[in-house]
Amino acid sequence: MKQNAAARLLQYTGVPPLGVSFLAVLSLAWPAIVEQIMITMVQYVDTAMVGSLGSGATAAVGLTASTTWMFNGFLNAAAVGFSVQVAQHIGAGRGREAQSVAWQALKFVALFGVLLAAAAVALAFPLPALLGADEAIRADATTYFCIVGAALPFNFCSVMLSSILRCAGDMRTPMVLNLLINVINIILNFLFIYPTRPAVLFGVPVTLPGAGLGVAGAAIGSACSMLIVSLLYLLVLFRGRRGVLHLSLRERYRFERICLRTAFRLGLPVALERTLMSTASIVITGIISGIGTAAVAANHLAVTAESVSYMPAFGVASAGTTLVGQALGAKRKDLALRFSRITTYLGILIMTLAGAGLFFFAPQLISIFSSDPEVMALGAQVLRIVAFAEPLFAASIVVTGVLRGAGDAKAPFIISLITMWGVRITLSLLLAEPFGLIGVWVAMAVELVVRGAIFLWRLYSNRWMDIQLFSEKKI
Numbered sequence: 001m002k003q004n005a006a007a008r009l010l011q012y013t014g015v016p017p018l019g020v021s022f023l024a025v026l027s028l029a030w031p032a033i034v035e036q037i038m039i040t041m042v043q044y045v046d047t048a049m050v051g052s053l054g055s056g057a058t059a060a061v062g063l064t065a066s067t068t069w070m071f072n073g074f075l076n077a078a079a080v081g082f083s084v085q086v087a088q089h090i091g092a093g094r095g096r097e098a099q100s101v102a103w104q105a106l107k108f109v110a111l112f113g114v115l116l117a118a119a120a121v122a123l124a125f126p127l128p129a130l131l132g133a134d135e136a137i138r139a140d141a142t143t144y145f146c147i148v149g150a151a152l153p154f155n156f157c158s159v160m161l162s163s164i165l166r167c168a169g170d171m172r173t174p175m176v177l178n179l180l181i182n183v184i185n186i187i188l189n190f191l192f193i194y195p196t197r198p199a200v201l202f203g204v205p206v207t208l209p210g211a212g213l214g215v216a217g218a219a220i221g222s223a224c225s226m227l228i229v230s231l232l233y234l235l236v237l238f239r240g241r242r243g244v245l246h247l248s249l250r251e252r253y254r255f256e257r258i259c260l261r262t263a264f265r266l267g268l269p270v271a272l273e274r275t276l277m278s279t280a281s282i283v284i285t286g287i288i289s290g291i292g293t294a295a296v297a298a299n300h301l302a303v304t305a306e307s308v309s310y311m312p313a314f315g316v317a318s319a320g321t322t323l324v325g326q327a328l329g330a331k332r333k334d335l336a337l338r339f340s341r342i343t344t345y346l347g348i349l350i351m352t353l354a355g356a357g358l359f360f361f362a363p364q365l366i367s368i369f370s371s372d373p374e375v376m377a378l379g380a381q382v383l384r385i386v387a388f389a390e391p392l393f394a395a396s397i398v399v400t401g402v403l404r405g406a407g408d409a410k411a412p413f414i415i416s417l418i419t420m421w422g423v424r425i426t427l428s429l430l431l432a433e434p435f436g437l438i439g440v441w442v443a444m445a446v447e448l449v450v451r452g453a454i455f456l457w458r459l460y461s462n463r464w465m466d467i468q469l470f471s472e473k474k475i
Contacts, residue, residue, distance in 0.1 A: 013304030021335075025319055025342045031171035032315030033350070035178050049189050050218050051369040057215050057295040058370065060140035062300025063133050063289070066281035068148060071120055073274020075156045078108060079163035080404055082326050085259065086245070087167035087405060088469055102164050102237070103253040104260070109160050113153030120149025131282065132289040135294075140215040147216065151223035157230035161237060166318050167325060167405075168245045173236055181229040185221050192217030207473025208450055250306050262469065269409035280420045287432050288440060295437045297370065298378035302441070304364040305383055309354035313394045314346040317401025324405035333465050340402045340459060347398035348391050355390030358383050382441035389445040392452025399455040407469035411458050419451040 051058045082378035084106035089098040124146035155184035160180065162174040195212030198205065211217055237247050288295050320343035327335040358365070366379035400412045431439025458464070 018338075019337050022342055025323065025346065026168070026323055026337065028171050029316050029319035029343070029371070031175040032166070032314045032318045035175035035315060036378050037164065042094030048170055048369045049186075049193055050215065051301070053193070053214055055293060055370065055375055057115065057140065057371050058300055058375075059133075059293050059296040060137040060215050061144055061218065062296055062303075063128060063131055063137065063141045063285065064145040065300060065303070066278055066285045067123070067127060067145065068365070069281065070275060070278030071116060071149070072155070072159070073151060073278055074112075074271055075152070075159045076163075077267040077271035077274060078105075078112060078156075078263070079160045080270045080409065081169040081263030081265075082108070082160065083163040084266055084321065084404055084407060085262055086164050087322055087325030088407075089328030090168055093330075099245060099247060099251075100253040100256065101259055102247060104263075105160050105164060106247075107255065108263075109153070109156050113156040116156070117150055117152040120152055121146050124149055131286050134289075136295055137293070144219045145217045147219035147223055151226045154223070154226040154230040158226060158233055161230075161233040165236075167322050169322060170245075177229050177232055177236070180232070181225045184225040184228055188221030188224050189218055192221050203373075206412065210425060221440070262321045265468075266404070266407060266409045269413040270404070273413035276413075276417050276421050281424050283425060284428050284440060287428055288437060291432065291436050294372070294378065297372070298366075298375045298382070298460075299437060299440070301366055301369045301375065302379040302382045302386075304369065305362075305379065306358065306386060308365070309351055309358050309387075309390050310393055310397060311389075312345040312350050312354070313397040314401075316343050316350065317398045319343055320398055320401040321405035324402050325407075328406055328465065328469075336406065336465055337462065340399075343402060344395060344398045344456075344459060347394040351390045351394035356389040359387035360389065362387075378437055382437060385438070385441045386445050386448070389448035389452075392456075393448040395452040395459075396448070396455040399459045402459065403464050406464045407467045408464040410454075411464065415451060415454050415458065419447050419454065421449040424452050 050061050082101055085101045086098045089095070089101065090231065124142050127145060128141040133141060155246050158177070162178060165171075165173050191209060192211045192213050193215075194208075194210040194217075196210045197208050200206070213220065237245065238249065285296075285299075288299050311431035320339065323339040323343070324336045327333075327339060362380040365383065366376050370376055370379070396415075403411055404408070425442050427443030427446060428440045431443055433439075435442070
């Protein structure tokens with residue numbers, strides 16, 4: 001297997017110089033940061049394409065966003081359960097065990113992905129009514145969620161293999177393929193959303209092809225792009241000879257009790273965390289639905305616009321998971337401690353600068369997606385409110401990645417449960433009626449600050465470094 005940045009640092013007998021450690025973090029973080037920024041830019045274009053159909057189409061897609069996020073949370077939970085094992089096995093020099101975990105992860109994707117898809121399709125029909133949506137957008141919301149839900153097995157494959165490759169130290173392959181999935185999505189949206197229409201390219205009249213499917217076309221584009229890229233991930237893993245992990249169809253691995261038990265131990269708190277947070281988001285979506293369609297559209301567009309600030313932090317968090325996981329797998333607590341601090345500070349710095357950008361360019365960001373004056377004004381207002389919470393939001397994102405790399409999945413679950421339901425939901429219920437969408441976003445900003453402060457306390461307690469992911473007798 002190729003050596004990655006973490007593996008090279010593990011060769012130091014003592015703690016390497018600070019500059020060397022920082023460069024190692026950057027070498028793993030920059031592909032993930034670039035990936036997240038580019039994905040956000042493409043999502044901007046994607047949202048703008050749907051937004052061009054009107055605020056009703058935007059609201060139909062935005063209505064199910066929280067539920068989609070909940071299902072994606074299950075995918076990410078399973079990915080954490082298997083990929084953290086890969087990181088610690090590689091850190092300890094157990095390459096064969098890492099390959100075994102990757103094989104078992106693929107089998108789990110095949111089984112669990114189909115079950116999730118069936119559940120999502122069944123839920124698609126009653127969901128808009130359950131969320132209290134206007135009658136006018138219910139049909140589009142059902143169609144969109146049904147199609148995207150049916151494609152969950154392909155999305156699951158991409159999420160799982162992307163996470164495994166990152167934890168193995170390969171950040172560049174997920175960067176390339178996850179960028180590709182979004183570019184394909186844009187191209188297919190262009191073909192499926194709009195009808196065939198005349199246009200002028202470089203002064204030459206042309207006819208642009210299109211299916212004219214509207215919101216359904218956006219869902220079909222997403223589903224097809226997921227299918228294509230999941231196949232490319234499999235090709236990389238089975239045909240790539242230069243990657244950190246390489247699997248062969250000639251050498252297969254059965255499910256092992258210790259692997260599944262460890263995946264369950266790591267993944268269950270993540271799944272519970274995502275479920276509870278997504279359920280809270282669905283409750284908030286229901287609150288916002290009662291305010292009106294313009295509020296639903298403005299909320300969805302503001303959430304999309306805000307992602308430009310926090311998505312890079314998820315890239316840094318991925319580096320933190322890999323570096324801390326491999327360091328603790330090699331029993332190098334000194335390196336794990338250093339990596340945890342560097343990644344957290346880097347994430348806070350990036351999101352502080354991005355939060356300033358949110359505040360000063362809020363109207364311009366919202367105008368990318370909508371020309372509705374009411375939606376634009378409301379979206380810009382709420383973006384400026386949340387901008388002040390971005391630094392501590394960064395802390396919660398990156399520290400979560402650090403803790404998961406150490407095998408500490410319970411702390412993020414408990415912290416998120418307390419703050420999401422004890423702070424955000426409570427304040428949203430109190431502030432929504434007198435202040436509308438503004439009150440809901442004030443509640444969000446307060447909760448993000450509280451959550452980030454608690455995560456920093458957990459990080460500096462250093463208790464997460466004493467967690468034993470594997471039993472020594474089993475290795």
